[in-house]
Amino acid sequence: MATELHISISAERVFSFGRLNVSNSMLASIIVSSLLILFFVAVNRSLNTKDKKIRPLQNLAEYIVEGFYGLVQEVTGNHQKTRFFLPFFITFFLFIIMNNWFGLLPGFGTIGFVESETATEHAVLLQKEIDSPVQTVQAATDQPAVATEEEVIVAENADVKEETSEHAKKLFVPYLRAGTADLNTTLALSLFTMTMVQVVGIKYLGFSYFKKFFNFKTPITIFVSILEAVSEFAKIISFSFRLFGNIFAGEVLLMVIGALIPLLVPMPFYGLEIFVGFIQALVFSMLSVVFYNVATIGHDEH
Amino acid sequence: MNTELAIGLLMGLGMLGPGIGLGFLVGKALEAIGRNPEATSKIQTNMILGLAFTEAIAIYALVMALILKFV
Numbered sequence: 001m002a003t004e005l006h007i008s009i010s011a012e013r014v015f016s017f018g019r020l021n022v023s024n025s026m027l028a029s030i031i032v033s034s035l036l037i038l039f040f041v042a043v044n045r046s047l048n049t050k051d052k053k054i055r056p057l058q059n060l061a062e063y064i065v066e067g068f069y070g071l072v073q074e075v076t077g078n079h080q081k082t083r084f085f086l087p088f089f090i091t092f093f094l095f096i097i098m099n100n101w102f103g104l105l106p107g108f109g110t111i112g113f114v115e116s117e118t119a120t121e122h123a124v125l126l127q128k129e130i131d132s133p134v135q136t137v138q139a140a141t142d143q144p145a146v147a148t149e150e151e152v153i154v155a156e157n158a159d160v161k162e163e164t165s166e167h168a169k170k171l172f173v174p175y176l177r178a179g180t181a182d183l184n185t186t187l188a189l190s191l192f193t194m195t196m197v198q199v200v201g202i203k204y205l206g207f208s209y210f211k212k213f214f215n216f217k218t219p220i221t222i223f224v225s226i227l228e229a230v231s232e233f234a235k236i237i238s239f240s241f242r243l244f245g246n247i248f249a250g251e252v253l254l255m256v257i258g259a260l261i262p263l264l265v266p267m268p269f270y271g272l273e274i275f276v277g278f279i280q281a282l283v284f285s286m287l288s289v290v291f292y293n294v295a296t297i298g299h300d301e302h
Numbered sequence: 303m304n305t306e307l308a309i310g311l312l313m314g315l316g317m318l319g320p321g322i323g324l325g326f327l328v329g330k331a332l333e334a335i336g337r338n339p340e341a342t343s344k345i346q347t348n349m350i351l352g353l354a355f356t357e358a359i360a361i362y363a364l365v366m367a368l369i370l371k372f373v
Contacts, residue, residue, distance in 0.1 A: 007372060008372070009368055009369060009372045009373055010373075238358070241358075241361070241362055241365055242358040242361060242362075244365070245358070245361035245362060245364060245365040246357075246358070246361055248365070248368070249361060249364050249365075249368075252368070279350060279351075279353075279354050280354065282351075283351060283354045283355070286351070
């Protein structure tokens with residue numbers, strides 16, 4: 001039992017808010033979002049227009065923004081486009097990297113509660129199990145053959161159900177889970193990105209953007225446009241699975257190593273996970289900017 | 303038992319391609335750095351981006367294996 005690991009591929013429900021189920025990854029991403037919002041509100045407040053002194057917070061924020069400006073400028077090569085894409089880039093990057101790194105904090109995935117919601121159901125099923133042998137005995141005394149068999153099957157079913165609910169009862173639910181270690185979060189991010197790609201394309205090219213998907217000049221272009229349309233959906237999947245897979249695999253790796261040798265050995269893996277979190281955030285936001293940029297360039301121009 | 307076999311095959315075969323790809327990537331990047339040591343930082347960042355993409359293919363296999371194992 002000591003070596004049994006708690007690995008759940010999906011986020012678990014922590015509490016319900018009306019009909020909205022709040023999962024542990026949602027909770028973590030809300031915390032991350034509010035921290036980011038607080039940071040930037042604080043930066044906005046610290047902007048000092050009276051004397052021309054730069055305060056430390058403003059300095060930090062300027063460092064972040066300028067660094068990313070250069071990065072996006074390298075991709076687009078156009079200041080107007082850069083100014084348009086930069087907010088998306090920084091938002092994606094900071095949100096993803098903070099979510100990745102928050103998942104490494106102690107307490108994530110380890111502090112939680114044992115799911116007790118199934119307890120009532122469990123009791124009911126137990127009652128059923130107690131009832132059914134009596135019925136079987138009665139049936140056996142009254143009518144030997146057919147009824148007994150039926151009752152036995154019922155009793156067996158009750159047994160199986162009881163076992164499963166026993167297993168569900170012991171379910172451990174952590175309060176917090178890294179936001180990006182949940183497929184829902186990454187799918188939402190990638191859906192937003194790919195929708196924004198279409199929006200950017202329409203903004204820059206107008207309706208001639210759709211020539212990419214509906215081009216009936218020659219059979220070859222028809223085939224190419226079908227491929228373009230399919231690749232747009234493939235990008236959603238690859239975006240979401242890349243981020244989710246990397247972060248979730250990292251969590252599993254840390255958990256397995258921690259279970260094998262808990263002392264000192266997981267340390268280099270934590271370093272690796274910090275690096276992977278940074279790289280994945282960079283890859284996600286960089287790729288989204290590259291796709292925005294590709295969408296702004298007309299099909300005939302390149 | 304069938305699922306376990308599938309997971310083993312999936313991981314083993316799924317890691318083959320990305321492994322070869324990562325080897326090529328790092329090898330070529332080191333070659334480039336050896337030829338032009340001044341461009342080390344530029345080559346390194348691009349290499350790491352490429353590594354992330356190549357690794358992602360292995361991660362897809364890993365995700366499928368995890369889904370088979372835990373869902």
